[in-house]
Amino acid sequence: MPSVEASGLRREFKAKDAPVVALDGVTLKVGQGEVFGVLGPNGAGKTTMIRILSTLLLPTGGWAKVMGHDVEHEPEKVRKVINMASGAEKAGYDFISAKRNLWFFSQLYGIPSEKAEKKIAELSETLGLTKYLDRKFYALSTGYRQRATIARAFVNDPRVVFLDEPTIGLDVMTARSIREFLQGEARRNGRTIILASHNMAEVDAICDRVAIIDKGRILAEGTPEELKRSLGVPALVMEVSPPREGFETLSRIAGVKGFTSSTEEERGLCTVQVVVENDAAARAAEDAIRSEGLKVVASWRKQATLEEVFVALVGQGFKEREEEGAG
Secondary structure (H helix, E strand, O other), rough: OOOEEEEEEEEEEEEOOOOEEEEEEEEEEOOOOOOEEOOOOOOOOHHHHHHHHHOOOOOOOEEEEOOEEEEEEEHHHHOOEEEEEOOOOOOOEEEOEEHHHHHHHHHHHOOOOHHHHHHHEEEEEEEHHHOOOEEHHHHOOOOHHHHHHHHHHOOOOOOEEEEOOOOOOOHHHHHHHHHHHHHHHHHHHHHEEEEOOOOHHHHHHHHOOEEEEEEEEEEEEEHOOOOOOOOOOOEEEEEEOOOOOOOHHHOOOEEEEEEEEEEEOOOEEEEEEEEOOOOHHHHHHHHHHHHHOOOOEEEEEEEOHHHHHHHEEEHHHHHHHHHHHHH
């Protein structure tokens, strides 16, 4: 039995002009002990999906089950076997200690005090939080508040944990520590972890399988390596001078699936990454840049990333997709 299963999951929100479709027929299966990534730009539908699976939001179509329980018709049974955390939420009560925060949340699940204290100590030791347990929550750094938030998500010994951008805004070492903890919980304790993120490196590093989502639809699903291999040849990277915005001519070249660009103000360069089908398309892309009077300072080929998979599917990167949505 899958830990999490959904079929044709749909969610619409009422709006003044027309309904807004946040999820549009999502179907997936996630196995026990699996770290499953849901990767997409802001507004893609990741958070809506997490909220439905964790019983905080009802679907307007389709169905979903967690540990065999229907999220719409058996929410109480679902809530007993899950927990969740978000990097964007207010993680606790400011004027009580981190330990008392964790104890309070453990009591919401009816965990006996002695068992709760033992679990809090165990989680704190693993997450490097022990020395900070007696500090008021407001006095903790962002990194340690987030460690406490992650501990809270595991305090009831859940079978399925939903995490929405759990390492957003954290320093590299804290984020790495949290990722290692999540992997350990899945491997040692067989927990299913569903991780919604737009951090491609994070998803690539810890997820067994990944679903790429945009505009409420799953565009591709597989292991990170399977998704990257699907592109075939390595991507083309060019450093272009002078920097500018707009490289739409690239999208009209045969064999170019899409591109992203970013400007490095200090170096006075623009880095353009092009997803190509073959070597001929890569050469044509370089020629097109030069034909516009720009200088290709350097160019090289590199193995595809998950963002390049996304680019191949929709023709633009996460940043461009988010800017398009904001406009």
